[in-house]
Amino acid sequence: MTVTKMSWRPTYRSSKFRNVYGKVANREHCFDGIPITKNVHDNHFCAVNAKFLAIVTESAGGGSFIVIPVSQAGRIDPHHPKVCGHQGNVLDIKWNPFFENIIASCSEDSSVRVWEIPEGGLRRNMTEAMMELYGHSRRVGLIEWHPTSSGILFSAGYDYKILIWNLEIGEPVKMIDCHSDVIVCMSFNTDGSLLATSCKDKKLRVIEPRSGRVLQHASCKNHRVNRVVFLGNMKRLLTTGVSRWNTRQIALWDQEDLSMPMVEEEIDGLSGLLFPFYDADTHMLYLAGKGDGNIRYYEITTEKPCLQYLMEFRSPAPQKGLGVMPKHGLDVTACEVFRFYKLVTLKGLIEPISMIVPRRSETYQEDIYPMTAGTEPALSANDWLSGINRDPVLMSLKKGYQKPNQLVFKAPVKEKKGVVVNGIDLLENVPPRTENELLRMFFRQQEELRKLKEELNTKDVKIRQLELELNNLRNVSPVGNNV
Secondary structure (H helix, E strand, C coil), X not given: CCCEEECCCCXXXXXXXXXXXXXXXXXXXXXECCCECCXXXXXXXXXXXXXXEEEEECCCCCEEEEEEECCCCEECCXXXXXXXXXXXXXXXXXXXXXXXXXXXXXXXXXXXXXXXXXXXXXXXXXXXXXEEEECCCCCEXXXXXXXXXXXXXXXXECCCCEEEEECCCCEEEEEECCCCCCEEEEEECCCCCCEEEXXXXXXXXXXXXXXXXXXXXXXXXXXXEEEEEECCCCCEEEEEEEECCCCEEEEEEECCECCCCCEEEEEECCCCCEEEEEECCCCEEEEEECCCCCEEEEEECCCCCCEEEEEEECCCCCCCCEEECCHHHCCHHHCEEEEEEEEEHHHCEEEEEEEECCCCCCCCCHHHCCCEECCXXXXXXXXXXXXXXXXXXXXXXXXXCCCCCCCCCCCCCCCCCCCEECCXXXXXXXXXXCHHHHHHHHHHHHHHHHHHHHHHHHHHHHHHHHHHHHHHHHHHHHHHHHC
16 A cells, blocks of 8 residues: 655645634633643543533642533632542543533542532532442553443553443443553544554554454554544544654554555654544544644545645644533534633633634534534443444534433442453452552552441441340340230
């Protein structure tokens, strides 16, 4: 296969997205005064949906994140309640795509937790999670919800494993163990039947997640992969990475043949990690560099040139991470096709950036808003695990956002026990590699001891009560016999 080297010089062609521009929200619509985490982990530390904005915050002990209703912009109270149940730094947070009050988080304390945020937001600090999921032997750096199933969550840990959690029973049901280093990115195709991963071993993999089988893998010396994203139903992948000359680069791949990239394009000589964002509805790709102030955007087509550079949004403030609003949360009356929430650490500021298609007409623009993935799950967890694949349930944005169902997310009630996947107990003692891991293990054991002591005290009290009742019965019995 021949590799196409694309020139940086933009060549315009007829496209309805040629003049898309970025518009920064007014100061009163920004979120100010948030102590954004200073953690250097390469994640966004931000998650947003049509109801809430969640940001990982700096905290003295353990890990925490703040949840703010998106309608309550402005300066945030320094004592605003937080979600603060983790014993280690929070490394990733993701909203459930089907239940807008449910958010998952993962942490250096090796746990994944699922939280239910009350309607209207937090009124006090939240420390008790809806579910605490223990299965990784080291810190958990990445989580992803399945795109079409309501109760499937993927987590990737520093133990080089990906666990698939069935939240209907609160247990890990599959373990993907094909990586030789830390997994840094996971991306699903449209129906969630394929999983693409990038790893610190510089390999790109396409995996069948239910079996854990690697269908394709690539290790290209000319393009060291950092991040990967599926391009909707185009049967293509896009990766960001570094060339052999240490310049930032993007590459386009055929998902069924990863022997060589179809297209490679040099971006610039900066060192910040490039985050890709793909909008399957408009076929637009956004590239945002960590520490950069700009966002480049392209249109992706099936004909050559496959990558068509459109324009660049520029800003002097560097971004630590970016959250993305789901489609049903956009303002269709303003022809908004994408919205970022930019983390500006130095200012403690979250800045919404709207990508807008300029149109004179005030009517609904059907050509830029096709039917899009909605908030109704296509499958239950058990359906997906049994081998069924189904495309997302689509919704129209024409009449505004309406709740499609009255489903309730319920946590299973279960006793804690050993976690066994593929015959391996994932909670067996693993020797810590670093002092930090030793401390995390120590604090986790302290917490377990505290809970066990509370349980013992409760049982002691119950035993005393039963003994007293037994004595009372013995004392009453002779009297009854005499009578």
